[in-house]
Amino acid sequence: MTHTYGTLRTEPALERSDLLAAPVAKAAAALPDDIAAGVRVAEIDPDLADTAAMTEAYGLTLDVSANCVVVAGRRAGEERYAGCVILATTRVDVNNVVRRRLDVRKASFASMDSAIEATGMEYGGITPVGLPADWPLLVDRAVTEAGDVCIGSGLRRSKLFLPGASLAALPGAEVVDGLGR
Template identity: 65%
Template sequence: MSLPVLGTLDSLPALDRPDLLAEPVAAALAGWAPAERVAVVEIDPDLADTAALTEAYDLPLRASANCVVVSGRRDGEERVAACVVRADTRADVNNLVKRTLDVRKASFLPMERAVDETGMEYGGITPVGLPERWRLFVDASVLDLDVAVVGSGVRRSKLLLPGRDLGDLPRAEVLTGLGI
């Protein structure tokens, strides 16, 4: 099976390079059937942010999928979700996410807390290997990407995989209109 390729990035089988993955990402890939279709690409960590990455590596912005973490409360219970949307959109936090989490107000989880709870680096948080108690929302348009670029858990690499596979991640809930 051939690995996904995009722009000027050199693809390697993700499972062959655990040194380019955060621990929870490597563990999640090891137990996930579609992992054979997941590539990892080493990048300059200073270019991990989407805009810099797309320019430096000749990638279409539409191919990148960002993962943001949102939380809210209902009846004293915190509810957390990671939201995956194409980079040319933003997550509909104030409407769809808030309604789907069934909270009065949804806001972005503080960066320090997201990093601590995921075991991933800021700028590398990915939907692969998230904490089990978190929900995972994936925008339906992400599934249409032939190759999606997502974080690897660290800033020095990215994962490339078929967009449809993001909808097959454990606990993934595919939502139409998540990315606006």
Template identity: 60%
Template sequence: MTDWTIAGTLTPVPAAEHPELLAPPVVEALASLDGPVGVVEIDPELADTAEFCEAYSSPLSASANCVVVAGKRGGSVRHAAALVRATTRADVNNVLRRELDVRKASFAPMDEAVRLTGMAYGGITPLGLPGDWPVFVDRAVAEAAELVVGSGIRGSKLLVTGATLAALPGAEVIDGLAR
């Protein structure tokens, strides 16, 4: 197991050995991943990135957020995920709109994102998303040695490398995705 320096006061364990700390789609996705993936159990009330970082002494710069976006084209809705560092914001109106090839892109409504991903809001992660969704990864995320991301539930966080995220099915590394 990797010595995750970003875990702060938490003790990481191998994610594959602790499916009880993961949403079912994440458990399924782990089986096909290359690269180390750790998991840490947290208080679900502290799942939001800023609260997590403060409570567990994990650097905010090591966290990445996964957002679900949606846009319409020709009467059909297109969904995607965008992964950016927590210290930045996804450029939904320009970069993601162009990548999805839609007239307007926006964050998917919470209930829709939860229903489509099978994950808890505030815990959505790029691991285990629907197979036909593109996963747009900001270059700064892809190049990170260690990152904290959601686990599909609010009671834990995953520890991964940027390379692991960039190699996910459907992943595309995008320059300038975050601002």
């Protein structure tokens, strides 16, 4: 069964693993059936993977788009990472909420190279589905209350659509009030 979001036609993600980065396909296949059934994927132009360009080109609104960013910090010589999911209309509170959650003196967005290497995903397509299992996954409560959201697929050439509430069921997920500002 096909669903549409704006002008994008989606298909069940598990039937189109060719549109998912390898760690995303593996993680999606391991989801409980009731959650996996709600994960859909749409192919897009990879040049339009950035949120603003994608929403404009495909007739979506920013309030149904979520971003996953990788934040890093160092403590006692150990690099610590977290995946952070917020609505596209907000910004991650890196300096307060994420820094405290990682228990580091300073937190910042991970460099493009380290984010790609650590996740096995393409920059501009990083998604919470399939992040390393030992990372905390911080999900802003507003995302879980947003209904269906559009997020990366691990590749720049596709997007996932799924209920925001299902992100709270991902491994390592923690719903955080005020993560997005």
